Amino acid sequence: QKEVEQNSGPLSVPEGAIASLNCTYSDRGSQSFFWYRQYSGKSPELIMFIYSNGDKEDGRFTAQLNKASQYVSLLIRDSQPSDSATYLCAAGLRGGADGLTFGKGTHLIIQP
Amino acid sequence: GAVVSQHPSWVICKSGTSVKIECRSLDFQATTMFWYRQFPKQSLMLMATSNEGSKATYEQGVEKDKFLINHASLTLSTLTVTSAHPEDSSFYICSAGAPLHFGNGTRLTVT
Numbered sequence: 001q002k003e004v005e006q007n008s009g010p011l012s013v014p015e016g017a018i019a020s021l022n023c024t025y026s027d028r029g030s031q032s033f034f035w036y037r038q039y040s041g042k043s044p045e046l047i048m049f050i051y052s053n054g055d056k057e058d059g060r061f062t063a064q065l066n067k068a069s070q071y072v073s074l075l076i077r078d079s080q081p082s083d084s085a086t087y088l089c090a091a092g093l094r095g096g097a098d099g100l101t102f103g104k105g106t107h108l109i110i111q112p
Numbered sequence: 113g114a115v116v117s118q119h120p121s122w123v124i125c126k127s128g129t130s131v132k133i134e135c136r137s138l139d140f141q142a143t144t145m146f147w148y149r150q151f152p153k154q155s156l157m158l159m160a161t162s163n164e165g166s167k168a169t170y171e172q173g174v175e176k177d178k179f180l181i182n183h184a185s186l187t188l189s190t191l192t193v194t195s196a197h198p199e200d201s202s203f204y205i206c207s208a209g210a211p212l213h214f215g216n217g218t219r220l221t222v223t
Contacts, residue, residue, distance in 0.1 A: 043216050046213055096211050099144070
């Protein structure tokens with residue numbers, strides 16, 4: 001059974017601080033990892049994806065992957081109230097074209 | 113811009129009627145598309161995998177005769193909720209591509 005685990009939160013972070021979201025996955029065969037942001041009542045929006053061990057940065061977002069520990073994280077620097085949302089972690093093969101296993105999401109609240 | 117287009121965004125229908133939801137891949141071909149359902153304050157639930165030119169694969173507990181999926185072309189998959197009932201009211205979202213992108217979702221309300 002492929003699983004992706006996330007802490008459901010809520011995770012409360014002061015505005016301007018770094019928000020750290022974590023995720024673990026069970027399938028060692030997973031090759032691609034994704035972070036989606038979902039605002040209430042909206043569909044998920046792809047934030048970042050990472051395929052290789054290490055860090056990948058895009059603006060205020062940094063994704064980190066450690067395949068040995070089966071651990072993925074997302075850091076959000078200079079957190080803004082608009083970052084308040086549910087963040088979904090997902091794992092799969094081939095960029096997700098064959099489907100992804102999603103975590104249940106972490107609810108992030110950025111406090112002004 | 114959006115890479116996956118879903119229509120309609122919302123629909124209200126009467127109990128017992130059928131509703132069709134379209135999912136289109138824009139600027140790319142998708143041999144596989146995925147249909148999800150999400151109830152308020154709950155997680156995404158994969159309903160089925162839509163396969164171009166062949167039968168869809170349904171997740172356990174999803175009635176294939178109630179949720180009809182057709183994937184007749186490489187850019188279009190449709191989900192038809194047949195004989196809809198109030199308990200089918202939910203947010204239906206399709207996805208496709210690599211990396212996987214989601215459509216904007218369809219909010220279905222059955223009265």
